[in-house]
Amino acid sequence: MRYTARQIEDAARHFLTASGSDEYEADIVARHMLEANLRGHDSHGIGMTAMYADYLKKGQLKPNTPPTIEQDRGAVLQFNGNLGYGQRAGYEATKIAIERAKETGVCLYTIKHSCHLGRIGTYGEQAAAAGMVSIHFVNINQYDPLVAPYCGSAARFGTNPFCCAMPATDKHGPFILDFATSIVAMGKTRVAYLAKKPFDEPVMLTTEGVPTTDPSVMWHQPRGALMAFAKHKGSGLAFACELMAGLLSGGGTIQPGHSRDGSIVNNMTAFVIDPAVLTDMDFLKNEMDAMIDYVKSSPAPDPVNNPVLSPGEPERMRREDRLAHGVEISEGEALAIRRAAEGFGVPEEHLLPMPC
Numbered sequence: 001m002r003y004t005a006r007q008i009e010d011a012a013r014h015f016l017t018a019s020g021s022d023e024y025e026a027d028i029v030a031r032h033m034l035e036a037n038l039r040g041h042d043s044h045g046i047g048m049t050a051m052y053a054d055y056l057k058k059g060q061l062k063p064n065t066p067p068t069i070e071q072d073r074g075a076v077l078q079f080n081g082n083l084g085y086g087q088r089a090g091y092e093a094t095k096i097a098i099e100r101a102k103e104t105g106v107c108l109y110t111i112k113h114s115c116h117l118g119r120i121g122t123y124g125e126q127a128a129a130a131g132m133v134s135i136h137f138v139n140i141n142q143y144d145p146l147v148a149p150y151c152g153s154a155a156r157f158g159t160n161p162f163c164c165a166m167p168a169t170d171k172h173g174p175f176i177l178d179f180a181t182s183i184v185a186m187g188k189t190r191v192a193y194l195a196k197k198p199f200d201e202p203v204m205l206t207t208e209g210v211p212t213t214d215p216s217v218m219w220h221q222p223r224g225a226l227m228a229f230a231k232h233k234g235s236g237l238a239f240a241c242e243l244m245a246g247l248l249s250g251g252g253t254i255q256p257g258h259s260r261d262g263s264i265v266n267n268m269t270a271f272v273i274d275p276a277v278l279t280d281m282d283f284l285k286n287e288m289d290a291m292i293d294y295v296k297s298s299p300a301p302d303p304v305n306n307p308v309l310s311p312g313e314p315e316r317m318r319r320e321d322r323l324a325h326g327v328e329i330s331e332g333e334a335l336a337i338r339r340a341a342e343g344f345g346v347p348e349e350h351l352l353p354m355p356c
């Protein structure tokens, strides 16, 4: 069934306010999830409420808990997410880091112990909208590892996302490179599993280490492992995220000496850079336009179905399409979203509708 942006946002808001968030927090988290759905990353959209409901009931996610500043040294800021909603911690910390970078030229900020930060590109978009460049390394605590290192068969990393963002020019939208270091994000295996759809190519390993397209290997115990993208390079970047985010934030890595309560706790080490401090902005925009045009001029063998795009462009195209035609959510996912809200007493009229 297809849902409008309004239906998704309303259902998300009612879940959040019924489960303890005030209107301010519900607004940030609901809009983050809606934007994830609109931009085609359903793995980080309203479907996450089923997982958050579980965390809320176990006390692993604490509503109305803002991030706190643990260290402020001018161009270096360190935040503690205090196990509150990561979408809020990420938004508030990035907002402060942007303001700081306007004064200091660059701001290195870290967040530790945040519940799930959601779609990291959201913070790249936030920085880019303020005319800033940003780079983000993220790792995961408390959850079991999901991604096998190159040449290994058992998981040793989280899906550790990386993001690099540049502001828009008059001609092109912002450059937003934002991905999990696994071939697919774990949430995409959930969406595929609930929709009973295999992947087109092997993106996971069975417990025997055999590549497979079947998402159920990630949702039955003992669990298989996701494959890192681009062999040793993606595996190396996942490792770098583990070190950059886990060590510099103080949150720690996924090594087995730490507790694992089954929730997703994120740490992030990020940089916001004011490009105007480093270069002339007309030069930057002209050069960026010329480079994007040059890249996109590479002839595509299948330009209709597979055109050459710039990172961030597929999300903007999907957003336009989904705003016009709705967001498809599988029946299995819709049921899980409804059950999560029902568990906090949300009445039928405020639940995500089911097909008649």
Ligand code: NAD
Pocket (backbone or CB within 6 Å): 041, 043, 044, 116, 117, 118, 119, 120, 121, 138, 139, 140, 159, 160, 161, 162, 176, 177, 178, 179, 180, 181, 182, 183, 184, 185, 186, 188, 264, 266, 308, 309, 310, 311, 312, 313, 314, 315
């Ligand atoms: P993905 O594989 O869809 O890759 C997305 C990136 O690739 C985007 O920058 C997109 O613009 C670019 N891209 C996609 N197709 C393109 C094309 N044809 N041409 C040019 N560029 C293209 O994303 P993913 O790895 O599935 O990650 C999805 C989301 O999950 C991300 O937003 C990530 O931040 C999030 N995530 C979060 C966590 C967490 O712990 N919070 C963990 C993992 C992933």
